[in-house]
Amino acid sequence: MKDWLWFSVAFWHTFRGTGGDPFGAPTKSWPWEDGTNSLAMAKRRMKAHFEFMEKLGVDRWCFHDRDIAPDGKTLVETNANLDEIVELAKELQVGTDIKPLWGTAQLFMHPRYMHGAATSPEVKVYAYAAAQVKKALEVTHYLGGENYVFWGGREGYQTLLNTDMKRELEHLANFLQAAVDHKKKIGFQGTLLIEPKPQEPTKHQYDWDVATSFSFLQKYGLTGEFKINVECNHATLSGHSCHHELETARINGLLGNIDANTGDPQVGWDTDEFLTDISEATLVMSSVVKNGGLAPGGFNFDAKLRRESTDVEDMFIAHISGMDTMARGLRNVAKLIEDGSLDELVRKRYQSFDSEIGAMIEAGKGDFETLEKKVLEWGEPIVPSGKQELAEMLFQSAL
Structure with a gap:
């Protein structure tokens, strides 16, 4: 099973999730947290993260640059903070099989990205995003990461009234091509992934679903350089099943990684729940088996504890439940194949x-x-x- 099921812990949900939502305050207060976003706190958090992974028995993790290290007053200071945390992670990896499944840059939370990053109408923001991705690619490579993801996030438009969509799409394509060039320059052998990200929080997007993302890659000559990271909850938000999105990616040779989560069908938002539906897991694994596996990709638990789950034990329960569900899905696919x-x-x-x-x-x-x-x-x-x-x-x- 380990050959098929490469599991990964999502640092941001597991160690930066607060339990807060648009209508409620944070509910979680982990014993290693001191309430600050300091460099010392980031180091303590990283040590807790590695302890969790070792006890869970998972050897892959995924991260945003700004989730593992705090912003500084300047880019130089911010990069220095990131370097310090990355060195710690490198040290903690020694003697283990732990390394990143993928890394990425957080290009959505800071106010500078309110109009987008590579789609921002402000050239200084575009350049800042490029510098941030450059650094994130480099640290992912340094840690032995196997993939790098581009999240859509706010790379879209709430309205087209004040937007030159054609121009922004061209800017984005140029940005991604520059990322490809830098990947090759530094010798990063990992796969570059695009994650379709509908309604987060935009509606006119190049990455609404797998088909839209594929169309974008084809138009701008990037199909040979990128694969797709399919998130099951995002499939729901785009009006598809996860199985539909996986099959669309698979038959076009684009399936690279899966964010193994699910959403509440009655909530029109990305609730990022752990996948515990055996039927859905079986359909997911049927696509993976037909694809011949996901390597160097895997299954990232882009999922978070429910707001009322506040014990450290709940972290383990959630991940174990998710892993067991995917394992049962794989067993079921084996049954279907053997029966014929x-x-x-x-x-x-x-x-x-x-x-x-x-x-x-x-x-x-x-x-x-x-x-x-x-x-x-x-x-x-x-x-x-x-x-x-x-x-x-x-x-x-x-x-």
């Missing part, structure tokens, strides 16, 4: 295309004149049952 009934049902549904004329169509040689002659020869087609209920029964029987 569902695969055979799918094969039979398309068996008419195994004919000579079907093979011609699938080879792209089915011209309309030839097909019209066949229709006149065959007459009205008899359409067989799709056996939808049987498919559902076969799937549910493996759960």
Whole structure:
């Protein structure tokens, strides 16, 4: 199972999550916190993080630059803070198998990014974002990280009335190309990932879902340089199932990583809950198996404790539950494959295309004149049952 399930702890939710929401104050006060965002506090937090990972038995983690190290008064001071924390993380990695699954730059929380980062209309902000990504790429590489993620966040538009969308998309494409160039310059061998991020908090976006992100990458010649990090909760917010988004990424050769979480179907926001639905986990793992795995990507628990879960023990319970759910999903996929009934049902549904004329169509040689002659020869087609209920029964029987 360990070959298939590369689990990762999300530093920001697990160690920076407060339990606060738009309508309620923070509820969590962890024993290692002192209420400050100081460098000393960042070091204590990083040590707690490594202790948690070692006890949990997980050897991958994901981070934003500003979540692990505090901002300084200048970029030089900020980078120095980050370097100090990264050196500590490097030391803590010694003698373990722990390293980042991926790193990223936090380009949304600071007021300078209120209009976006690479899509900001202010050139100084664009440049600042570039400097921040440069540094984040370098520290991810230094720590042995296997991937680097570009989060959409506020890279979109609340309104198009005051926005030159074409110009901003071109700016963004140039930004991503510069990131590709810097990746190669420093010798970073990891995968660059884009994460579709709908409604956070924008609506006109280049990264609304996998298909939109793929279209953006194609248009600007970036498809060979990026893969997709699919977050299940974001799939829900874009109007899709997680399975739909994973399959769209997989069949286009773009599936690189999964943020293993889920959302509340009655809440129109990114609630980032741990995935505990066995049915959904089985569908997720079916895509992963068909993809031949995710390496060098994995499963990042981009999920947070519920607001009323305030014990340190709850951190362990949540992650263990998430890991067990994905493991059961993988076992279920193995059952389905070994049984073969569902695969055979799918094969039979398309068996008419195994004919000579079907093979011609699938080879792209089915011209309309030839097909019209066949229709006149065959007459009205008899359409067989799709056996939808049987498919559902076969799937549910493996759960």
